[in-house]
Amino acid sequence: MVAPSPSFLGPISRKKQLKELAQMSLLSRLRCITIDVTGTLIAYKGDLGDYYCMAAKSVGLPCPDYKRMHEGFKTAYTAMATRYPCFGHAAKIPNVDWWRECVKDSFVKAGYEYDDETFDKVFRRIYSTFGSSAPYSIFPDSQPFLRWARQKGLIVGIVSNAEYRYQDVILPALGLNQGSEWDFGVFSGLVGVEKPDPMIYKIALEKAGNVAPNEALHIGDSMRKDYLPAQSVGMHALLLDRFKTPEAETWRKSGAHVVTDLAAAQEWITKEEEVEGDQKMVQ
Template sequence: MGSSIRVVFFDAADTLFHVHGSVAEIYLRQAVEFGFPQKPDSLEAIKQAFSRAFREASPPVFAAGEPARIKQSERLWWFDIVHHVFYRVGMFERFDEFFDQVFRVFEDHRTWRLFPETASTLTRLKARNLELGIISNFDSRLFAVMRGLGIADVFDTMTISSLTQAAKPAPRIFQVALEKHAVDPEEAMHIGDSLRDDVEGATKAGLHAVLLDREGKQQESGVRTIKSLEELFPLLDRIEQ
């Protein structure tokens, strides 16, 4: 892998930006507005139920090809996850209204926050004449979120699972992203917070892979690991050498 890096790919959520608060807090706050009977342990119960439902969900890959059908498939995919959450913690009469509202909440950029170094890191990478891309299992709401956060225009490409009919860690989604830039795998780097989806997926596809572990929880030998996006620059310099 001696080629120069020409493209830097990023995962999106929990790599470039994060939920303001937590998913469980947002679910609980919205559900209470629609009649969910809150209990002292509701927040923790929702947190655990969401973690399980998300982990057990099938990949967000759909056969639909038309934009309207894709959006419908994305919505149904999330409906199943949220329904499983409240099936475990307590269903309530106005659940469908609640889901409509909470689905819109996560399309609103005000629900998300950029990490402190995101904007400056992207600017510095562009100053190096590097192309930038997104490879994400986020759905098509990602486009509105990134526009609202002011970072959409920095990226040359955005490759998401529902439009690609492949989801990380499958090599196919990485291959599609590479084709958009007309580069070989060894000319690209991918950064993300998931060891399985981002590091293992990118590595199998032949890209340089970097794990973003902000809290220092991962102890994986042989994996390039950073705690902040700012640490990319010395890493890029070492690879170039």
Template sequence: MINTGSHLVAKNLARFKLITFDVTDTLLKFSRPPEMQYALAAKRHGCTDLNEPALAKCFRSNFKRMAREYPNFGKCSTYDWQWWWRTLVMDIFRESHAHLDHERLNRIADDLIEDFKTSDCWTKTEMADEILETARVHCKHVGIISNFDPRLRDIIGVMNLPTVDFIVTSYEVGDQKPGGKIFEHALSLCNSRVLPCEALHVGNTPHLDYMGAKQAGWSSVLVNIDSASEKGVSLDPEINPKHVFRNFSEFIHVLKTVELKW
């Protein structure tokens, strides 16, 4: 357990009345790659000749296509989020394993929609509990802002993360990060007035989290930045390298030892 009473931590966070966190790859991450989870679901329905690399390739291409054609899990279309995920799953398997019949694909899709609500599919990132506890000690309001569908509340519940004041999903708000409305909505959920300059958002994606929060008038930090994205982060002149951390352990260490300039 970290010393959340550190004087320097308090000084670094003194200006903030609200701290919010992204979820996927920030507080939580998949316990196994999506293609492996898809293969496990298919095997439960008698599919044994599964090619996981093919599933992974089809997942990436079809997820991008669905996000482009039906943004925000279909929120502004005539379809709902469950249709969105069911269609994605079916298209992935049709493209990678064309012999699967519609009835079996439908059962696999239904299983996966439920599977990803459970703790079997998720694990906490390192020191996720500690950073939430630190935020709770030093700030009046702590929340979650995520581009996600309504299952997020179930997921947060089963993962036993420390309590937050609110959970904001893009689907329910009708706006995705980096859009400003989702950040405005988070401010409106605080039980006392919080100005944008009094809010800090913590996430792992430069465009959606860091720049989205900055454009909304908030402060922002990037965490859990892996080697694949470090080059892009370092080359972006709008991202302050002093606000980029490899993990929560590094972020907490800096909060305790360095006076940050926001």
């Protein structure tokens, strides 16, 4: 006996069948997840002043004022990023030289000027420290989430406004390794494009194997750098609000999807929801 095709099903059973098809999790429609790094997978430990203070004291200098140092760094970093974006990628400035100029200007703007020999010793300590795992901590849900995504057959990519040491040293030192936690990385210092430029997300889709935008999800902690540009290229997007930022309520009111951590992100990805296109078939 031949089983009846859907066209021969009664109106009630056919409607039920289509409604079941309309209930799908986002996971079932994804091939790729891309994810931000700082504030999403890892966080800074302590204050910037802590590390600049340790570097100064290591050569017998007094500890710089924390507030002045923080403000000096912000000003110097913004100036360098404007003049030589993506850590000097287009100008072909070596990473260490880009940071040397930035750090020196940070001290000058904070009111501290050292002779070349002294500054070089201080800088080497700072550059070495921020090229290691020392100033960072990994969120406890980061590794489990990334491994879960890969176990589900998803391609996992890192998208970050960071230089090459995040890929080669920092993430592996924190237990986030290419091949076990993530498959590919798009780092602004290596590709010469940075968020919020939507091009960085297009590069990520290409690296994932030319995945279609509607088969990819980006997770990050910034509406301007993560959520909006990812959506603008057709990707799904999700915001993380780990620190209960005041902006989060505005994000929610604007219609953005916001969760508190990656455990909640996993639940959001796997929950069943009505798929608009299929739902119209039921009506």
